[in-house]
Amino acid sequence: MIQIKDLHKSYQMGSNSLHVLKGIDFNVKEGELVSIMGSSGSGKSTLLNILGMLDEADLGSYTLDNVSIKNLNEKVAAQYRNKFLGFIFQSFNLINYKNALDNVSMPLYYQGIKRKERTDKALHYLEKVGLADWATHLPSELSGGQKQRVAIARALASDPKVLLADEPTGALDTKTSYEVMELIQGINEEGKTILVVTHEPDIAEMTKRIVNLKDGRIIDDRPVNQILAKAHV
Amino acid sequence: MFNRDRWAEILEAMNANRFRTLLTAFGVFWGIFILVLLLALTNGLRNGVGADFGDFATNSMFMWSQGTSKPYKGLPKGRFFSFKLEDVEVLKDQVPELKYVSPRNQLGGFRGSNNVTRNEKTGAYNVYGDYPEFIKQQPMDITAGRFISYSDIGDKRKVAVIGVDVVKGLYDIDEEPIGTYIKINGINFLVVGTFKNPKSNGDQEEEANTIFVPFTTFAQAFNRADNVGWMAITAHDHTQITNVKQRVFDIMKEQRTVHPDDDRAIGHFDLAEEFGRLMGLFSILSLVGYVVGGLVLLSGAIGVSNIMLIVVKERTKEIGVRRALGATPWNVKSQILLESLVLTILSGMWGIACAASAIWLMNFGLSQSGPVDNFANPSVNIGVIFIALTILLLSGILAGLIPATRATQMKPVDALRIE
Numbered sequence: 001m002i003q004i005k006d007l008h009k010s011y012q013m014g015s016n017s018l019h020v021l022k023g024i025d026f027n028v029k030e031g032e033l034v035s036i037m038g039s040s041g042s043g044k045s046t047l048l049n050i051l052g053m054l055d056e057a058d059l060g061s062y063t064l065d066n067v068s069i070k071n072l073n074e075k076v077a078a079q080y081r082n083k084f085l086g087f088i089f090q091s092f093n094l095i096n097y098k099n100a101l102d103n104v105s106m107p108l109y110y111q112g113i114k115r116k117e118r119t120d121k122a123l124h125y126l127e128k129v130g131l132a133d134w135a136t137h138l139p140s141e142l143s144g145g146q147k148q149r150v151a152i153a154r155a156l157a158s159d160p161k162v163l164l165a166d167e168p169t170g171a172l173d174t175k176t177s178y179e180v181m182e183l184i185q186g187i188n189e190e191g192k193t194i195l196v197v198t199h200e201p202d203i204a205e206m207t208k209r210i211v212n213l214k215d216g217r218i219i220d221d222r223p224v225n226q227i228l229a230k231a232h233v
Numbered sequence: 234m235f236n237r238d239r240w241a242e243i244l245e246a247m248n249a250n251r252f253r254t255l256l257t258a259f260g261v262f263w264g265i266f267i268l269v270l271l272l273a274l275t276n277g278l279r280n281g282v283g284a285d286f287g288d289f290a291t292n293s294m295f296m297w298s299q300g301t302s303k304p305y306k307g308l309p310k311g312r313f314f315s316f317k318l319e320d321v322e323v324l325k326d327q328v329p330e331l332k333y334v335s336p337r338n339q340l341g342g343f344r345g346s347n348n349v350t351r352n353e354k355t356g357a358y359n360v361y362g363d364y365p366e367f368i369k370q371q372p373m374d375i376t377a378g379r380f381i382s383y384s385d386i387g388d389k390r391k392v393a394v395i396g397v398d399v400v401k402g403l404y405d406i407d408e409e410p411i412g413t414y415i416k417i418n419g420i421n422f423l424v425v426g427t428f429k430n431p432k433s434n435g436d437q438e439e440e441a442n443t444i445f446v447p448f449t450t451f452a453q454a455f456n457r458a459d460n461v462g463w464m465a466i467t468a469h470d471h472t473q474i475t476n477v478k479q480r481v482f483d484i485m486k487e488q489r490t491v492h493p494d495d496d497r498a499i500g501h502f503d504l505a506e507e508f509g510r511l512m513g514l515f516s517i518l519s520l521v522g523y524v525v526g527g528l529v530l531l532s533g534a535i536g537v538s539n540i541m542l543i544v545v546k547e548r549t550k551e552i553g554v555r556r557a558l559g560a561t562p563w564n565v566k567s568q569i570l571l572e573s574l575v576l577t578i579l580s581g582m583w584g585i586a587c588a589a590s591a592i593w594l595m596n597f598g599l600s601q602s603g604p605v606d607n608f609a610n611p612s613v614n615i616g617v618i619f620i621a622l623t624i625l626l627l628s629g630i631l632a633g634l635i636p637a638t639r640a641t642q643m644k645p646v647d648a649l650r651i652e
Contacts, residue, residue, distance in 0.1 A: 054557060054646040074641070075561045082559020093554045093649070097245050109238060110559040158559070 001162060001193045002028040002051065007060035009046055020046045021057070022216035028162075028195065033188040033226075035196045035204040038213035044197045045166060047213070051195065052085055052164050053077045065161050082110050086155030090167035092147040094139040100126060100150045101135040107158035125153040129183060145176035152183060156192075163187070163194040169203055181206045182229035202227075243572050246544065257540040258580035260533030261628070265584030265621055266591075268526025269613055273592045275522050277611030279515040284609050289371045290333075290467045291508040292474050296481065296501040297463035298489070305492035314498075315460035318452075320488050324464075327484055330472040333370055336461040338362035338451050340418065349403070349444065351415045356402040358395075359443045360417055362451025370467050378411045378426030385447040391454065393422035396441035397429040415444075420454050422446060474505045527624065534577065534628035541573050541636035552640055553648025562641040569640050573633030574626070581625035585618060 009021040020043045028034055038044045049055035050062065053069060062069045064084055072080065086107075087093075094103050105122035113121070126132050129149040139147055148168060155163055165184065169177035181203060188194050188208075196207055204210050205227045212220035247254045297316075304310045316336070324334050340348065340360035347355045368380045376397065385392050393415060395403075400410050414421045422444075429441055452458060466481065468474040482499050485491075491498045545552070552565055595611050 049646045052557065054649065055644065074556075075563065078556060078559050078561040078564075081557060087557045089554075089649070093550070093557075095551055095554065097249060106555070107558045110555075110561075110564060115237065154558070 001030045001032070001065060002026070002195075003061070003063040004051075005061045007047070007050065007062065008058045009043075009050065009055070010058060020216050021050075024060070024216075024218060026211065026218065026221075028193060030193055031188070031191050033185070033194045033196070033208045034211060035198055035207040035209070036211050036213060037197075037199060037201075037204050039199065041215075042213040043216040044213050048164055048166055048195065048197050051162075052087060053081050078110075082107055082158055084161045086158065086160040086163045088148070088151050088155050088163060088165035088168045090170040092139070092144075092151045092171070094147055094150060094154075096139050099136050099138050100131060100142065100153075103139070103150055104154045104157050106154060111158060122153070122157055125156050126150070128156070129153045143176075144172050145179055148172060148176075148180050149183060152180070152187070156187065161193060163192055165194065165196045167198055168196060169198065169200065177203065178206075178229045178232045185226070185229055239568070239571065242568065243575050246572055247576065253540060254576065257536050258576060258583075260536035261530065261577050261580040261625070262533070262584040262587070264526065264530030264533035265581045265625060266588045267529045268522070268624075269585055269588035269617070269621055270591060271522035271526050272519055272617050273588070273595075273611040273613045275515060275519045276613060277595075277608050278518065279512070280610045280612075281606070281608040282511055282515075285607065289504065290369070292470065292472075292505050293370060293465060293467040294474050294478055294501050294503045294505065295463055295465055296478075296485070296499060299498055299500045301491055301495055302497040303492040303495040305495065306490055308490060314489050314491070315462075316464060316485065316489065318448075318459040318461060320461065320485060321464070323488060324466075324481060324484060328477055328480055330468050330477045331466055331481075332469045333366045333465070333467040335364050335367045335370060335465045336448060336463075337367070337465060338448065338455075338457050338460075338462040340451075340455060349399070349415055349417050351403040351413070354403045356399070358399055358402075360451075361443065361445050362448040362455075362457070363445050364448050367445070367465065370465050372431060373428040374431050376427045376429055378424070380426055380428070381445055381447050386449050389449045389453055390447060391420065391422045391450055392425045392447065393417070394426040394428060394445040395424055396443045397427060398441040399444055400427055402442075417444065417446070418455065468505075475503055475509075478503060530624060530628060533580075534632040537573050537577055537629070538632040538635055541569060541633055542639060544572075545569060545636045545640045548640075549643065549648050549651045553643070553645050553651070556641075556645040557649065565640050566637040569637040570630065570633040573636065574629035577629030577632060578622075578625055581622070581629075585621060588613075 004024055004026040007021050007024040007026075008019075010017050010019040012018075024047060036044045036047060046055065050057050053072065064080075067080070067084075069080070095106070098106075101119065101122050104125055105118040108118040108121055123132060123135060126135055129152055131146060131149055131153070134142060134146060134150075139150070142150065168184070169180055172180060177200075184194060184196070185206065196203070198204055205224055206229050207224065208226050209223045210220070211218055298314050301308070301310050301312045301314070318336060321334050321336050325331060338361065347357045348360065349356055349358050363381060364386065365381050365383055375394075378394070380394055381392070384390070395410065395415070403415060404410050404413075410424045410427055413424050415424060416422075452460075466474065468477055478501065482501075483493065485499055486493055486495065489498075552560075555565065556562075592611055592613070599605060599609070
């Protein structure tokens with residue numbers, strides 16, 4: 001699903017150049033649930049941003065679902081993001097003046113899907129995350145866990161190839177974190193490829209493979225015995 | 234582009250900070266309000282001054298004889314002469330561009346002594362000897378009877394057409410003037426018509442204090458022979474009187490044996506030129522209106538632009554999220570553009586509506602208080618409204634352009650990082 005070869009990325013910080021990714025080689029097969037770990041500054045978020053086409057690598061190749069991702073202009077990048085990727089953020093990033101249903105249907109809106117169909121689909125995904133009853137609530141009326149579940153529904157709405165989650169449990173307490181992970185595991189069981197960036201070992205243990213990053217290099221890439229989040233809820 | 238969600242989003246965004254939206258809208262509102270009002274006032278001034286010209290055909294000039302200033306063909310300088318009736322025919326023949334050539338003579342006038350009597354009543358009035366065409370050069374409303382006709386001219390009938398103020402002065406309220414006789418300088422004239430001036434402002438009294446009699450009758454009754462006091466000359470619509478007047482002067486000089494270079498022998502007043510000068514002034518005034526209004530509007534548009542920049546700044550993260558979800562730069566840009574357009578046009582429409590109400594109020598006030606000097610019927614035509622709307626549209630786009638560009642300048646990854 002994802003092939004990355006010799007990926008380099010550096011940032012210009014004033015006169016200093018900060019080399020963040022120093023040659024990443026990394027493949028993800030369809031249906032995998034991978035966690036990317038590392039201390040802050042290890043480059044895990046940068047890697048995720050490049051995978052999410054929000055940022056561009058300086059060197060190296062990136063192929064997503066057999067499409068080479070290179071030198072995209074913003075328009076094509078936006079279309080690819082819409083078609084291939086679903087984002088889950090640490091701070092949820094719901095649009096605060098739109099209710100849950102409208103938030104979920106946003107990716108569909110940018111696909112140009114008709115309102116009626118959009119609403120049906122969005123409601124379906126809200127149901128899937130167990131929030132159908134909250135469809136008309138604004139994000140400010142939801143708890144943190146609920147917000148993240150709405151965000152997951154939104155990421156799923158356009159039926160993307162890959163879900164990219166950047167610290168999805170970073171703003172949640174342990175119990176809610178596990179609930180969210182349970183949901184993510186369930187989605188993965190249905191065959192969706194998911195990448196989770198986290199620095200919490202217990203969250204990482206709930207994925208199927210851990211990739212450890214340090215100073216811009218992969219130092220460790222191992223499969224794990226997945227711990228089911230359900231057991232902890 | 235204009236689907237329901239778009240509009241919902243625009244309304245949501247504008248509702249999010251209502252007071253700010255209102256203040257911003259006021260800038261544009263005020264600009265267009267001033268613009269429309271200024272143009273309406275200019276128009277009012279133009280209408281008012283235009284009314285002072287009365288209904289007199291503006292493509293006209295008046296021409297009279299003065300003393301010569303050069304000797305010519307044995308005639309001395311300083312000689313006084315009169316135009317003759319035959320000159321009228323010569324002018325009509327030789328200058329086909331002329332529509333009307335009316336020779337005129339006058340008796341009495343400003344500060345004249347009492348010259349008209351009827352029974353025991355008496356008054357001082359302007360008495361003119363005129364041809365029937367004159368009513369086409371200076372339109373007047375015949376309130377009863379008729380104006381002078383060519384049979385009056387031919388038969389030298391002693392008939393008179395009198396103004397409403399003459400009627401007031403010489404007749405009792407319930408008296409019918411038509412068919413009665415008045416004495417002008419001791420000679421009896423039969424009243425065949427009465428008139429009033431349609432809508433002249435300044436000289437109303439003067440003009441309604443007037444008596445018209447046939448030119449030929451005038452000449453004979455008051456011993457003017459074939460002398461002509463002055464001429465009112467109107468050109469056809471497609472030629473400017475200003476362009477043909479020199480030819481008229483040349484012909485008259487030849488007719489009256491005046492040196493061709495003697496420019497002081499013939500005096501004239503070119504109504505078209507004066508009118509054109511005034512109208513030119515008003516064109517400049519409305520240009521000033523456009524410029525001033527436009528500049529006020531510009532500051533309003535800058536206000537909108539400013540606020541949109543703040544809105545974009547505030548929503549940087551949201552824009553980042555939207556782009557992560559698949560919003561193309563154009564999606565984002567058009568949203569911002571449309572938002573500023575809607576804000577400008579809505580407030581602009583309010584401005585136009587309020588300006589229209591203000592104009593209506595002014596007109597209402599004017600109609601209640603009666604005519605005011607040099608000001609009448611302030612108004613703007615629909616063309617001006619369309620121009621104003623176009624300006625609005627342009628300024629809305631202009632106001633949104635910079636913020637819209639700004640909104641997509643940042644990379645999505647940076648936008649998402651903003652807290």
